Amino acid sequence: MxxxxxxxxxxxxxxxxxxxxxxxQEYVTVDTQEGTLRGQLSxxxxxxxxYRFEGIPYAEPPVGDLRFQPPVTKAAWSGVRDALAWAxxxxxxxxxGATGDxxxxxxxxxxxGTPSKNGTQKAVMVWIHGGCFTGGSGAxxxxxxxxxxxxxxxxxxxxGLLGFLSTGDExxxxxxxxxxxxxxxxxxxxxxxAFGGDPERVTIFGESAGGASIHYHILSPLSKGLYKNxxxxxxxxxxxxxxxxNATDRALRFAEYLGQPAxxxxxxxxxxxxxxxxxxxxxxxxxxxxEDRLSLFTCVWAPSAEPEHDSAFLxxxxxxxxxxxxxxxxxxxxxGTDLEQLAQTQPGGVLSTEQQVEDLNQxxxxxxxxxxxxxxxxxxxxxxRLVRQFYFNDSDISLQNNYTTALFDSHLFFVEGVxxxxxxxxxxxxxxxxxxxxxxxxxxxxFPGGPGAAHADDIAYLFxxxxxxxxxxxxxxxxxxxxxxxxxxxxxxxxxxxxxxLTEKWMAYNETTAFYLKFTAPLSTGNxxxxxxxxxxxxxxx
Numbered sequence: 001m002x003x004x005x006x007x008x009x010x011x012x013x014x015x016x017x018x019x020x021x022x023x024x025q026e027y028v029t030v031d032t033q034e035g036t037l038r039g040q041l042s043x044x045x046x047x048x049x050x051y052r053f054e055g056i057p058y059a060e061p062p063v064g065d066l067r068f069q070p071p072v073t074k075a076a077w078s079g080v081r082d083a084l085a086w087a088x089x090x091x092x093x094x095x096x097g098a099t100g101d102x103x104x105x106x107x108x109x110x111x112x113g114t115p116s117k118n119g120t121q122k123a124v125m126v127w128i129h130g131g132c133f134t135g136g137s138g139a140x141x142x143x144x145x146x147x148x149x150x151x152x153x154x155x156x157x158x159x160g161l162l163g164f165l166s167t168g169d170e171x172x173x174x175x176x177x178x179x180x181x182x183x184x185x186x187x188x189x190x191x192x193x194a195f196g197g198d199p200e201r202v203t204i205f206g207e208s209a210g211g212a213s214i215h216y217h218i219l220s221p222l223s224k225g226l227y228k229n230x231x232x233x234x235x236x237x238x239x240x241x242x243x244x245x246n247a248t249d250r251a252l253r254f255a256e257y258l259g260q261p262a263x264x265x266x267x268x269x270x271x272x273x274x275x276x277x278x279x280x281x282x283x284x285x286x287x288x289x290x291e292d293r294l295s296l297f298t299c300v301w302a303p304s305a306e307p308e309h310d311s312a313f314l315x316x317x318x319x320x321x322x323x324x325x326x327x328x329x330x331x332x333x334x335x336g337t338d339l340e341q342l343a344q345t346q347p348g349g350v351l352s353t354e355q356q357v358e359d360l361n362q363x364x365x366x367x368x369x370x371x372x373x374x375x376x377x378x379x380x381x382x383x384x385r386l387v388r389q390f391y392f393n394d395s396d397i398s399l400q401n402n403y404t405t406a407l408f409d410s411h412l413f414f415v416e417g418v419x420x421x422x423x424x425x426x427x428x429x430x431x432x433x434x435x436x437x438x439x440x441x442x443x444x445x446x447f448p449g450g451p452g453a454a455h456a457d458d459i460a461y462l463f464x465x466x467x468x469x470x471x472x473x474x475x476x477x478x479x480x481x482x483x484x485x486x487x488x489x490x491x492x493x494x495x496x497x498x499x500x501x502l503t504e505k506w507m508a509y510n511e512t513t514a515f516y517l518k519f520t521a522p523l524s525t526g527n528x529x530x531x532x533x534x535x536x537x538x539x540x541x542x
Contacts, residue, residue, distance in 0.1 A: 030115050032056075032191040035077040040084055041114060044143035045466045053109040053195070055087040058187040059180065061103035062158060067273055068165055068172045070311060071105060071183040089137035090159045091277040098278035104156045107184050109195050110142035111151040121198035123489040126188060126227070127154040128181060130208030130235065130456075132299040133242075134160045134284070141463050144478060148486035151197040155184040161254065161280045164301040165272065167265035168248035173306040175313040178216055182313070185217075185226040203229040203489035207459050209299065211235030211334075212242035215421060216303060219327045220313050227330070229489060234336040234455060237318035238417030240371035241297055245317075246289070247304035254287035294367050296350060296360075297341070297413050319373055319542055322421060325428030331492045332425045333485070335436030335516070336418050339452030341409035345402040346447060351409070354399060361397040364388050371412060373541055383540050387412070390536050403451055407533075414455070415530055416537040423538075426510050432492055435509040435516040437529050442474040442521075458519065473521035476501075481519060 026041040028051055039053035059071035066072060087106035092099060111122065125145060129136040138154035145152045157163060163177025189199045204227045206214045212235035217223035219237060237243055244250065255262050255271055258279070262268035272280070284300045285293075292298060306312040321327050344351045351357055360367060368387055369380035388394060391408040392401070425433045438458040441447070444465055446454045461478045468475040480501055484494035494517075495506045504523040507515045516529040 028114055029080060030194050032194055034074050036080045037083040038080050044147050046143070046147055048147055049113050050143065050146045051111055051113070051115050053083040054085055055106050056083050056109065057105065058107050058155070058184050059105040062105060062162070063102045067102070067162065068176065068269055070176060071180050073183065086137070086139040087156065089139065090156055091162060091281050092131070092135045092159050093281045093284070098281050100277070102162065102277050104158070105180055106138070107153055107155040107187065108138055109151065109153050109192070110146050111195055111197070112146050112149055115195040117194055117196065119196055121193065122149060122151050122196055123201040123203065123486070124151045124153060124188065124192050124197040124199070125486070125489050126185065126202060126204045127152065128204065128206035128210040128213045129154070130206060130210040131159070133164055133177065133209045133302050134281070134300065136209070144462065144482045145486060148482050150486045150489055151192065151195060153188060153192070155181065157181050157184070160284065160301045161251070161272065162277065164244070164247065164303060165251055166247040166304045166306070167251065167268060169265050169307055170309060171265035172269055173309060173312060174247060174304045175306060178213065178220070178303055178313050179222070181213060181217070182222050182226065185223065189226060200228065201489065202227045203231060205231035205233065205485065206235075207233040208235045208456065209242065212237055212239055216314065218330070218332070219318055219321050222311070222313050224328050229331040229492065231333040231485060231488065232418070232421070233334070233458065234340060234414055234418070236334070236417040236421045237303070238322060238373070238420055240295070240373070240413055241299040242302055243318055244302040244304045247302070249289065250287040250300065253289065254284065257283070257286035291370050294370050296344065296367060296409060322424045323542060325424060329429040329431055331431045331488070332429070333434040333436070333488055333494070334418050334422050335438065336414050337453035337455060337457055338437055338439040339406055339410055340414040340455040342406050342447060342450060342452055342454040344409050345406045351402070351405055357397055357399055357402070357405070360405070364397065368412065386540060411530070411533050411537065416534065416541065419530060419534045420538065422509060423511060432508040434488065434494060434506060435529065436519055437516060438519040440474065440477055440520045444468070444474060477519060477521055480523060
């Protein structure tokens with residue numbers, strides 16, 4: 001039974017841009033299956049009422065004997081537990097060094113008004129953050145989605161070696177970070193009704209490694225039934241950086257770097273259990289082989305195929321499942337930006353200097369081959385030569401054609417995987433599939449005035465655009481995007497009715513019309529996005 005109690009506390013708050021005034025802080029409690037939580041009531045950026053429950057534990061802290069083990073459901077507690085602030089992010093490396101805490105398996109719940117089990121249940125959107133499986137957290141501003149009358153849940157999950165160690169056998173089969181996500185989705189199924197959410201209308205969505213995570217839940221039998229719809233933004237399990245074919249080798253190499261060559265899987269795990277978390281998240285490039293280091297873009301620790309066992313998340317290479325349609329068939333939305341790897345060719349990027357580009361020019365086949373999902377080195381090298389011919393017509397690669405370089409780079413690491421999965425879903429599923437391209441370049445884009453939208457430009461507008469004038473193009477586009485994504489969560493259709501905001505009808509994708517929506521100002525639609533490039537890639541790769 002839901003218990004809602006509101007407490008008022010007058011707080012004097014000095015704001016930088018307005019005179020001081022008294023705000024009445026309101027608290028609210030909700031009874032979950034694990035215990036009572038206290039959250040707070042406030043307002044969204046636009047002044048609408050919102051409730052916030054932050055720092056809710058969904059699993060026991062994965063420390064001590066639980067390090068490298070599957071998540072354990074959080075035990076019940078007595079009394080009222082405060083859920084008033086984001087919990088620590090999981091251990092990761094930032095510019096200044098290691099940060100985070102292993103006690104990090106927490107989630108956040110936001111919704112419109114006040115939480116009520118007795119009202120009409122609302123659709124739920126569960127956000128899974130990106131960060132190359134080594135960074136990021138669920139600390140996300142949910143305001144604009146809550147304005148669209150949905151519940152918003154964001155989660156933390158284990159990252160890096162702590163989340164993706166694999167010994168290749170039953171000792172640590174791998175994918176603990178993805179299993180954390182499954183545990184969080186189970187929490188949602190158990191408890192979201194207490195907040196006014198509908199457990200039968202849960203949409204999972206994420207970007208980059210979060211988008212790849214969404215696609216992994218499409219592929220995994222463990223995730224079946226825990227969500228209804230899925231939105232994978234700028235990432236799938238087919239992205240070269242999103243799947244590790246040599247996870248155990250990397251773990252052994254990293255242990256050796258730390259001074260402890262391992263003779264067995266048990267030795268390896270016991271050693272890693274003795275190493276403090278901060279040490280495990282710094283200098284992780286030492287886990288890479290010489291071939292790994294050739295890649296233009298790699299995530300050191302990433303999901304991998306597990307040996308067959310009862311609680312396996314994934315036991316096959318993702319592209320085999322995609323090619324044969326062996327996955328969860330649900331309403332699906334996916335897409336990406338028009339120039340995902342633009343940052344690579346901008347100052348500070350790995351392809352931004354004459355020397356870096358000359359290295360690519362001289363060693364193109366060797367560099368590109370390692371990221372092509374083909375069975376033999378000979379096939380990879382042969383395919384890499386075809387990539388060069390297609391994009392550069394066998395001419396020299398230089399800084400003068402850095403747009404083409406960014407385009408090829410974007411297609412290799414992001415677009416090809418997204419496009420392949422969309423085509424597969426349309427082929428095998430009777431559920432609607434929606435395809436988009438984000439191409440807006442504006443004041444809070446990474447490269448304003450640049451030749452396209454870079455990786456993560458879209459989520460900047462979704463979550464970090466409060467500084468924009470409400471009538472500015474970027475703010476209008478944000479409102480259009482959040483409305484369409486929320487509509488998809490509510491009705492399986494991003495544009496169920498015409499109105500002054502949603503100026504284009506977003507038709508479902510099929511292989512005949514290949515319809516897509518372009519997120520730009522103003523909105524537009526088209527067919528066969530990323531052609532003729534994608535036809536080339538689909539002929540090249542399985």
